[in-house]
Amino acid sequence: MATFGRAVGVTPRPGFWGYLWSWLTTVDHKRIGIMYGATTLAYLLIGGLEALLIRLQLAHAESRLLDPDTYNQVFTMHGLTMIFLVVMGFNSTLFNLVVPLQIGARDVAYPRLNAFSYWMFLFGSILLNLGWLWGQAPDVGWFGYAPLTGVKANPGLGPDFYVMGLQALGVSSVAAGLNFVATIINLRAPGMSLFKMPVFSWMALLTSFLMIFALPVLAIGLIEVMFDRLFGTNFFNPEAGANPLLWQHLFWIFGHPEVYILVLPAMGVISEVLPVFSRKPLFGYPFVVLSGVFIAFLSYGVWAHHMFAVGLGPLANTVFGITTMLIGIPTGVKIFNWLATLWRGELKFKTPMLFALAFIAVFTVGGISGVMHATVPSDYQQTDTYFIVAHFHYVVAGIVFAVFAGVYYWWPKYTGRLLDEGLGKLHFWLFFLGFNLTFGPMHLLGLWGMPRRQYTYPAGLGWDFLNAFQSAAAFLMALGTLVFVINAVKSLRSGAPAGDDPWDGRTLEWAIPSPPPAYNFAEIPVVRYRDELWARKYGPHGERAHAPGTSRRPLSGHNPGGGDGRASDNPGHTDGHGAHIHLPNPSYYPLIVAFGIALGMFGAVMLRPVEVGGLGPLGWALVGLGTLITVYGSYGWSFEPAG
């Protein structure tokens, strides 16, 4: 306890360990964003390999490549990985990398809480995947329907890793959501009213609200499953009179807002990329923003469209069918505003633009099939078939196009180097073709009756050719991703220097050096216009045809305090007027607290009996140890000077 209140690592330590330590204790949103990005990329490759395994298994009828148990684990983990670790991880990456720069802030409101969110994300993702070591990864689908998660139906450790892994990831998301709402509401640059805020930051705000209000519902559902499994409660036990449908309600009250947690940031990326590469302001900014708000609200009123076939009755089905179709309106408003942004623009088809346009196309296809099964009788035909698989891949896997649009767009800001355009276009076309050839035919297979989640199918039903075709096409996507990895490595080694503003950007992040200095802005800008940087370059009404020469723009003062601006986590830079810029101290407490919580949660998994691979009552020792570490870390955190 004597160490409480002592600042750590203020003097940089030399060598590799010092460098590693500086990352482990960092509270800089930029470094945290980079760690999120690296983790997300790793899981994109893992989730992609799982997808390839699924496609190999389904390439021909009666395949025995994977046994049914393994297949269940692989498709479950593919879904969980892609949703919770890849798309949500990527959202956190961009929130960290982009939001503080766009709103003209030096960091997020709570830098240590931000570091905690990352460590909790990392440990949660490990916990979710840890079941592989026991050969018992979660095998209940990403939705984990009760009573399949009950201890009778599923005595193994799979559901326990599911429950605890998602719970840990939920802690991370709620913490991140709280932090980013607080940041966006409270730390905008002077003059940046909400309706002068860039659309990506708007969507980050809405997503953060959805996270803090949706994940608690999942958390309670998971707690109920955990109690059923560990302590013999009856939440989902039909023998005691319980109704397992309760889980479906709780899960989808979380699960549908979750869909918008995934897609709203993607819509934000698109709303940034299209105006820049059309050299026009976003068409109908207030409509795009308010459509996002409307979508976020409505997302809480549509959950039962995942449950049309469980027998809620015609009244409930009709109401939820109508609310679901209503969501098509604000979504359509956004799509038409994006198209109007392109109209008569000076279009430049750089890689980010290609990915952005592809997102609009595939998302429209996914949106239309969504309206199709919002129609209840139509859904009766389509539910649990590959038609649904096609639909949600066009929506959720379609988000990956926005992911890549964002990566190609903001990469130069953080590396100072451009990605290769040729390789970028190759990546795009491989991925775009592979995507449509893989998921497009699934619509047909679904309408022909091929059920989802089955590990194989008999020959002679007319499904053989398309399945083989899709499996081959899936490798085009894998190849595209490989091209991206090569492009990334090449850019880091020898990419062309990007400069501060390679795309002739409109928003504040392009006004500062690439990569940004630790303090982001030497002077906090005063904002007067929606496209502030554009207005500074070309005048508020575009009256100047050319940006004012090569002279430094007002915000980009390099290293005003002297020294290397990238030696981040070092307090004591000075701004242009010689005043001190205080940066938060690095701290290892977020790492300790996250580790303690994750260890306690792992202990809860290990409470399961020895016969199935747990430790039995010995698990309490791990729970206790985790709790002690958490308490120690929390007190250290509370009494440490924040900087």
Add this chain to the structure above:
Amino acid sequence: MAQVERAAEHYTSTGVHPSKLLMWLFLGSDCFFFGSLIATYQAYRGQSLVGPHPHEVFDIPYTSISAFVLLMSSLTMALAVNSIRLGKMGATRIWLLLTAMLGSVFVGGQVFEFTTFVHKGLTLGVNLFGTTFYVLTGFHGAHVTVGIIILLSLLFASFLGRLTPRQAMTVEVAGLYWHFVDIVWVVIFTVVYLLPY
């Protein structure tokens, strides 16, 4: 909790203190935790196939008294916030301690109540009522316990000189949490104990 974060002394867009904003947001989020549990309780209200049933175990006067004790702790909490704003550290310490003590009486009362119920045959797994009752009220009891730990930590910090009238906002934010937990109990007490089955 005890440390006001860096941004505190600086400009904020809304003028609202960041700690206060964060606590309000957290409480909004917490509403959904409690909301989901209360919804579960209501979905299974009166659905138990076997006893013991609520009327066989509840002692309404006893629980009313412990509810009254918890509500009174909101008064002492408000007095603690007021004292530290006025710079009276001695009074602040007394009110913080008293709030924590009243909270402890409530949690102790809950432990006693749970023990009594178990002796009457109401265990976690016996029926839906036991399952939903213990998890809902236990979740609330855990919140009160965390609140007590926060209050005692603040008291401890004040003796170390780490809680001074300059950190009045910290006490105010802890108070927000405490009042919220009290208000949730008003809802739970009404729904679980008072509404007829």
